[in-house]
Amino acid sequence: MPKTPKPPPPDPSPEPRDESRFWKGTDPLLITGWMVMFYLFFVGLVSAILVTINFPGPAVTDGEDAKVLNKSFHFLVHKAPLQSNGTLFLFLAFFSGVAGSFIHAAQSLASYLGNESFKRSWIPWYLLRPWIGGALGFAVFVVFSAGLVGASAMSDGAINHYGIIALGFLGGWFSKTTSDKLQEVFETLFKTNADAQRNDKLDNVQPEIESCDPLPVPKNATKLRIKGRGFQEGAKAIIDGKELTISFFSDDKLTIELSNLDRPASPKTLHLHIENPKGSERLSKPFKIPFEA
Numbered sequence: 001m002p003k004t005p006k007p008p009p010p011d012p013s014p015e016p017r018d019e020s021r022f023w024k025g026t027d028p029l030l031i032t033g034w035m036v037m038f039y040l041f042f043v044g045l046v047s048a049i050l051v052t053i054n055f056p057g058p059a060v061t062d063g064e065d066a067k068v069l070n071k072s073f074h075f076l077v078h079k080a081p082l083q084s085n086g087t088l089f090l091f092l093a094f095f096s097g098v099a100g101s102f103i104h105a106a107q108s109l110a111s112y113l114g115n116e117s118f119k120r121s122w123i124p125w126y127l128l129r130p131w132i133g134g135a136l137g138f139a140v141f142v143v144f145s146a147g148l149v150g151a152s153a154m155s156d157g158a159i160n161h162y163g164i165i166a167l168g169f170l171g172g173w174f175s176k177t178t179s180d181k182l183q184e185v186f187e188t189l190f191k192t193n194a195d196a197q198r199n200d201k202l203d204n205v206q207p208e209i210e211s212c213d214p215l216p217v218p219k220n221a222t223k224l225r226i227k228g229r230g231f232q233e234g235a236k237a238i239i240d241g242k243e244l245t246i247s248f249f250s251d252d253k254l255t256i257e258l259s260n261l262d263r264p265a266s267p268k269t270l271h272l273h274i275e276n277p278k279g280s281e282r283l284s285k286p287f288k289i290p291f292e293a
Contacts, residue, residue, distance in 0.1 A: 029120070033113045036126050040109065043130045044102025047095040050075065056088065056161045089145075089164050090138060096168025097137020098130045103173050105129040133172025140171035140178055148185050205230040206281035207274040216290035219263070223247070224289070226254040226274070234277040239289070240270045266293045 053074050072079040073091050082088050105126050112118040141164060171178045207230040214221055226237075229252050237244045237256045248255035254274070264270070271286040 029118060030113070032120060032123070033109065033118045036123060037106070037109055037113075040102055040105050040126065040130065044099050044106070046076070047098040047102070047130070047134075050095045051092055051099060051165060054088070054092065055165075056085075089141065092161075092164050093141035093168035093171075094134045094138045096165045097140075097172030098134040100137065100169035100172030101130045101133020101175065104133070104175060130172075133175060134168075136175055136178045136182075137168030137171040139182060140167050143182065143185060148189070205279065207231055207235065207276050207284040209272060209274060209284055209287040212272070212287065212289055216267075216292050217258075218292050222258055224256040224258060224272075226256060226272075228252060228254075228274070228284070230276070230284075231274060232276040232278065236275040236277075238273045238275060264291050264293070267291065 072081050073088060109118070109126060112122075144167060207228060209226060209228045211227045213225045213227075217224065231249065231251050231254060233249060235246065235249070235254070237246050237254065239261060242261060244260055245257040246254055247257050267290065269288050269290045272289050273286055274284040276282040
């Protein structure tokens with residue numbers, strides 16, 4: 001008498017997730033996050049100290065009777081001679097931007113760590129964030145000093161030293177707003193319509209089909225994978241006048257659904273076109289696709 005087969009063992013229940021593991025110091029991602037936090041804190045603190053110890057004091061007279069605020073910029077253990085008050089102001093704007101960007105980056109990092117959603121792929125962003133903020137603080141001060149924002153340019157005597165630090169600090173902290181404002185200033189100064197008249201832009205590249213898989217198309221195939229170049233988002237796939245659904249898109253690959261296609265009853269070659277939504281040459285050359293019956 002044959003033996004009755006034993007039923008398969010039940011699936012082991014998944015182990016409950018240890019919600020506290022992330023905060024026990026055993027998660028390497030948490031350790032990485034704390035290292036990034038220490039880096040941001042160190043850079044922000046040093047920048048704030050540099051701004052504080054180099055804040056302009058009363059103007060002094062040098063050998064040529066020119067009024068200078070500071071003769072050197074203190075980098076903690078090193079002093080760099082300054083050629084003018086303008087050099088001092090640029091240093092202050094830069095390090096104020098670094099300090100301001102620390103707030104932005106630290107708030108973001110603390111939120112992701114608190115929600116246990118921090119990812120290593122964002123580490124370069126956090127490492128570069130303070131220096132991007134410093135560059136924005138520098139740029140904002142130069143734009144204001146040049147009079148591109150405001151009625152007129154500012155001279156050394158008209159500059160409020162607290163205003164320099166405030167511009168740099170806020171420029172680094174609110175980087176998105178700062179970038180948008182600088183873009184607005186640039187587009188206002190250099191407004192042009194020449195770009196719309198160019199005929200060789202990427203948008204005007206004719207789409208080109210290089211290959212199709214499977215080929216020939218079997219009777220039970222439900223998808224076509226197309227390789228080529230010049231595909232735009234919103235492109236259409238047309239086979240013998242029938243528009244088909246595109247389920248995957250990139251600038252060089254497409255996946256076309258064949259569920260809406262009226263298949264030929266006998267082996268036949270149909271023609272595929274890819275039509276881009278814009279450009280002077282939107283329609284690709286026909287690509288022959290043999291279908292099996």
